[in-house]
Amino acid sequence: MTTILSLPDEVLAPILNASVAHDCAYRAALLALVCRRFHRIITPLLYRDIHIKCNGACEAHRDAPGTKLLHDTFRSNQSLRQHCHSLAVEFRSDHSDSTELLDGERTAPNVPHMAVDFLKWLSNTAELRIRFVSFYGDDKWDETFRTSTPSDLAVFYNQASKSLTRLKLLQISGHENVPLHLPALFTSLECLDSSASLRTLDLTGVSQIGTEQDWKLMRARAGTAPFTELKLRHFTQGASALEALVMWPAGLEAFHFSMPMSDYYSGDFALTRYDLGIMKTILSHQKASLSHINIHELLSQPGVLGFDLSGFHRLHTLCMSRDLTGVDTLAVANLVAPNLRTFRWDTGLEDQQCCRGLEGFAETEEDWIRAFAESSVERKTFLQQIQISFSPDSWFLGDIDKDYQYPWDRMDRLAEEFKPHGINVVYNSPNTTKEEFLRIKEECLKFRASLGDIIW
DSSP states (O other): OOOGGGSOHHHHHHHHHHHSOTTOHHHHHHHHTTOHHHHHHHHHHHTTEEEEEEOOHHHHHHHHHHHHHHHHHHHHOGGGGGGOOEEEEEEEOOOSOOOOEETTEEOOOOIIIIIHHHHHHOTTOOEEEEEEEOOOBTTBOGGGOOSOOHHHHHHHHHHHHHHOTTOOEEEEEOBTTBOBOHHHHHHHHTTOOTTSOOOEEEEEOBOSOOOHHHHHHHHTTTTOBOOOEEEEESOOSOHHHHHHHHHSBSSOOEEEEEOOSGGGTTOOOOOOOOOHHHHHHHHGGGTTTOOEEEEOOOSSOOOOTTOOOTTOTTOOEEEEEHHHHOSOOTTGGGGOOTTOOEEEEEOOOOOSSOOOOGGGSOHHHHHHHHHHHHHHHHHTOOOOEEEEEOOOOSSOOSOOOTTOOOHHHHHHHHHHHHGGGTOEEEEOOOSSOHHHHHHHHHHHHHHHHHHHTOOO
């Protein structure tokens, strides 16, 4: 009789790996206790994804022990350090004058030594994620963020650049109360050179701190950074800073940018508005290498009039939101780059107060996609697929009339129309059946008609 332990390692290891999710260390720990062989195979999984929290005193009684135990483990058993592939470091704020004690002693932030030690020891790390989390109370905001000083973070960033020679992803996520200051970040990371392994730089929450002199210094380093993918979210700096950052890598292949309102709901934060014309000018510095562009929200008026991609000959994937492009077909041909293969059109809204209803894919949206596809056919480009992201709420949030059509019928029609041209139009499966749609539409029309009979 064949048992699981009779399987060779090359068969057993994939089975055990598949049984342990990346975020389920507890299950991995249980499997490691089954037997010595399981322990040997599972141990690398236990230390594959490391998450540490560097806290202020008010959080230390919950999170510092776990970080300290890991620190002690890696210090005493160096053989375990090689297994870490992904390291996440969370800097949490201290928003109170807490006097809670841990083991009879006042706890202190563990940023200066523990976090840096992890970077020194876990040299096989390929993904580093740094996140700042701020809590507030009693009308205290960013002035209460005391987990680290600028000099602490400079040491931390510099250590990451020096120690993590196999790093492929660097993600730094700020917060509206704890933003990222681009000049300081650039100074700390400028030791990156073209021989490094870094491929993706992902920044969230860049502040408005910085001067033209800072951007001049950054532009002087143009073409020296190794990363090929740049992701920016809530980038509140101006065009000069963005241009300097885009020029930094030697050959930028992928660019992602989004300035959604959702995270700024009810906040008094300064926002920087861009438009697609400015974006095109900035991205032109990398048009010889850019193959993927994803721009979701810019807080700007819709329209692609200034976004002519005809000179981006390596561009094969373009992702944009419906609210960014608008539905005016006048300049839609600007988006049809010569070698574009895939176009993704996202009709969703990333906002706490706004949603997309069943009316979100109407005649204007159908006509816009048709105009885009026709422009590609006319220019004899290599477009292979149009992806439409449409997952509405099961209700009407905008104006409709009795002739309003089932949205997925419109998308089916587009798919059939352009299939002979080699263009595959794909979209989300219906989350509302046609029968439900017709019922909801009738109810909605009756309800809105009844409102017209009310005398105020």
